[in-house]
Amino acid sequence: MKKITKKTYLDWYENMLFWRKFEDKLAQVYINQKVRGFLHLYNGQEAVLAGALHAMDLSKDRMITAYRNHVQPIGMGVDPKKVMAELYGKGTGTSQGLGGSMHIFSKEHRFYGGHGIVGGQIPLGAGLAFADKYFERDAVTLTYMGDGATRQGSLHETFNLAMLWKLPVVFCVENNGYAMGTSVARTANHTDIWKLGLGYEMPCKPVDAMKPEVVAKEMDEAIKRARRGDGPTFLELRTYRYRGHSMSDAQHYRTKEEVAKKQEEDPITYVLHQIYENKWATEAEIKKIDQRVKELVEECEKFAEESPYPEKNVMFDAVYEQEDYPFLSDKL
Ligand SMILES: Cc1ncc(C[n+]2csc(CCOP(=O)(O)OP(=O)(O)O)c2C)c(N)n1
Ligand SMILES: [Mg+2]
Numbered sequence: 358m359k360k361i362t363k364k365t366y367l368d369w370y371e372n373m374l375f376w377r378k379f380e381d382k383l384a385q386v387y388i389n390q391k392v393r394g395f396l397h398l399y400n401g402q403e404a405v406l407a408g409a410l411h412a413m414d415l416s417k418d419r420m421i422t423a424y425r426n427h428v429q430p431i432g433m434g435v436d437p438k439k440v441m442a443e444l445y446g447k448g449t450g451t452s453q454g455l456g457g458s459m460h461i462f463s464k465e466h467r468f469y470g471g472h473g474i475v476g477g478q479i480p481l482g483a484g485l486a487f488a489d490k491y492f493e494r495d496a497v498t499l500t501y502m503g504d505g506a507t508r509q510g511s512l513h514e515t516f517n518l519a520m521l522w523k524l525p526v527v528f529c530v531e532n533n534g535y536a537m538g539t540s541v542a543r544t545a546n547h548t549d550i551w552k553l554g555l556g557y558e559m560p561c562k563p564v565d566a567m568k569p570e571v572v573a574k575e576m577d578e579a580i581k582r583a584r585r586g587d588g589p590t591f592l593e594l595r596t597y598r599y600r601g602h603s604m605s606d607a608q609h610y611r612t613k614e615e616v617a618k619k620q621e622e623d624p625i626t627y628v629l630h631q632i633y634e635n636k637w638a639t640e641a642e643i644k645k646i647d648q649r650v651k652e653l654v655e656e657c658e659k660f661a662e663e664s665p666y667p668e669k670n671v672m673f674d675a676v677y678e679q680e681d682y683p684f685l686s687d688k689l
Pocket of ligand 2: 503531532537
């Protein structure tokens, strides 16, 4: 793995802060009805992404996740202006405004969405890994899912075949404690999600995912295992989300005290603390980073605001029609 240095921590601080502020901006513009539909935010889970990106080879590895998917593509190299424009439904967005919040996608950056069906991306992630193995391409696919998604049957079918075929995939559950308003404890007999891997003899373990360096180390081991042909790993990344499930969540299922307690472990504050403890930056230098982040968020908002909506005919370009399809009314 690349060494974790002073620069790594400074980059982590800047990136994680940007992801947080980018999403805070989304929450704000959502309230002003600039962004519509669902909006699921990632606040609190940033160390999962920061650690994973450090361990990945961004020139070839892939990522796929669920609908909490705005900042991962940015981490993979997608222009954040285009991501914000997509959320605004603008023609300059990653999918010309046709995807929206839950469907950010960039094949060019090996980011494969953005999936709204809970657990739907688990077999798709294994499929990407299958293609890489079949075509003898050196790439590893990180397949993310929520704790709720691990209760889907498709996880078991996928785990079975992924182990049988030793696919180059890392299955990562972001255990943020809740599936909408349902806590992990209410969905299974035990709360150790990582143990689901044991039934398939898949290497598996829990990870403290509030610290990016801990995530990076475990992810590195899993990615190396996949790359040398030894098959999948299942990591339970223990994290927390500070905001509700989506913007329309009144959060009656948890107390303010619980959230406040978890905020004491905040990954961005943690990284900043490491920087100050090691005297890697002065307060003035950190202020400069904060200013850069603020300006970039403003730039994204301005770009999305000023971009045009897609042309109407784009809507028809994205529709599939099979000319000899037998069930079309005019063919019956
Ligand atoms: C197959 C399916 N069932 C139900 C839903 C409704 N639903 C949307 S999100 C969600 C909870 C998923 O929670 P989790 O997997 O823990 O992910 P998180 O939101 O915490 O990131 C549910 C039940 C859905 N989208 N798809
Ligand atoms: Mg969850």
